[in-house]
Amino acid sequence: MSRIRQHNQQLILEAASAEFAARGFDATQTRDIAARAGVPKANLYYYFQSKENLYAKVLLGFVEPLLEASAVLRESDDPLVSLPAYIEARIRIAREHPHIAKVFSDELLLSAKHLPEECRDLLYAEARRNVECLGSWIERGVLAPVDPEHLMLFIWSATRTYTNLGWQMAHITGRGTPQDEDYDNAAATITRLVLGGVVPFVVREDRVLKFAT
Structure with a gap:
């Protein structure tokens, strides 16, 4: 793939992620995506053929980090290591890919009617592996x-709350968008709640995993 082609595709994908996150699939117009990307509308169809294909690419761009995060869950046989790493990885996805995360969450809320079969199969298989690991x-x-x-x-x-509930969080924290410390505190709080519920007798001096016995 040429550098110019790769650059243009990335511009279009980033613009599409922002437009889909703001408007949803049905209300998003390809001309708005092209305008945000700063490319002719014809380029969008040249690279992606249709809005549906472009939307699928945006969703796949979020599925891949999710699969990487799931792999973290099973890298250690110790849940005190794996569960915090998994939670941190999922929070990091929301921090690093806020538009795609919102598009994906909105798609799931709409019964995943536009989610490509390839994505469904990957996510289903990975979910089963994760549940088996916990089991x-x-x-x-x-x-x-x-x-x-x-x-x-x-x-x-x-x-996923940090991609779904931005408006509510703004009222709680007083900030329009989550900051780095919000994501760090989210990971720490969720980790404490999860481990406090499933590992009731944990005492560790490192990081946030310190609970009363």
């Missing part, structure tokens, strides 16, 4: 006997 820790007794599927859903919903 194995529960069976070994290193986590409390909770439902692994609902534990995973809780982590997903808690870490």
